[in-house]
Amino acid sequence: MPPSTLRSGFLTELSVAGRKMRTLFDGVVRERGLNLARARLMLQLGKHEPVNQTELAAMLELEHPTIVRLLDGLEKQDLILRSAVDGDRRAKQVTLTAPGRAQAAQLDDLVAALRDTLLHDITEEELAVASRVLGRIIRNIEAQPAGSLAGDAADERR
Amino acid sequence: MPPSTLRSGFLTELSVAGRKMRTLFDGVVRERGLNLARARLMLQLGKHEPVNQTELAAMLELEHPTIVRLLDGLEKQDLILRSAVDGDRRAKQVTLTAPGRAQAAQLDDLVAALRDTLLHDITEEELAVASRVLGRIIRNIEAQPAGSLAGDAADERR
């Protein structure tokens, strides 16, 4: 596999794009006291309510402690509610409050608008390819047995 | 522009991929006391040394305070050096130390290996399309006049 300029720059491009998108979104919803992470959570909640924290973590592909913090914040903002679930005293059900549901609805419009803006000059075919590429990268990341490349790089020299 | 499932999921896919890649990389270089952000900086430094902090920020597309923090850490690890530049007493030149240069060389091999792993099942054509898509998204983000979508979403309803 030749190193090609494309290959060498692509992963950087990927993280830069992700960062810039987050920063833009954060700026847009800042005045509402929100940001991308909290918005993602609320939107997911809007679709799958009620749900426990483990399920949320799986849906958002975040670690558990990250979910806890996000929920702490959203709860303080009175946008979500953690309540006991009977039958399992360990678990907590997360639901949107009334103001939370209202915010979620507005966010839905907002992300649709943002999506149109950021993707307006990209064809369905291009997007399909790009999506397949991201999917493969994610798959390849997850196939990594946590430390396979870990040894010092000198090992890699043939 | 129809909302199509592709469009609706793509931006999420983008941030997830970016996050997962960072996490994987962080895990790989953790035992060396590094992570993706510090590695990116050192690699850039390896190519363009010596350089001041403003130039670094531009190359890495990071804000200034972020650079300061990264350099603080790397300096404490004795991997980089901030030194006065004569002719301008405001500026500081950043260079790699000897151990820093050694690390940078190893990181170079490591990222090449990681790149091959994550992109091995992706053709040059697919990558070209994906790269173009990311480039357009970045361009579209940067074209955003900082608050254009900012009003509450209700404004968007025709």
Add this chain to the structure above:
DNA sequence: GCCTTATATATAGCCAGCTAACTATTAGGT
């Protein structure tokens, strides 16, 4: 020459994301 404006870096404070380690409860094997 002086005063305004721009530039280079730093500090403070916020939040997200991670890993590691802890508590409380539930489920399961024997």
Add this chain to the structure above:
DNA sequence: ACCTAATAGTTAGCTGGCTATATATAAGGC
């Protein structure tokens, strides 16, 4: 029944990324 293992949630601690603001120096207009 009991004791072990798995599961749900939390806490602590680290780092990166951002915005807003401050400081020091340099450059430019007049």
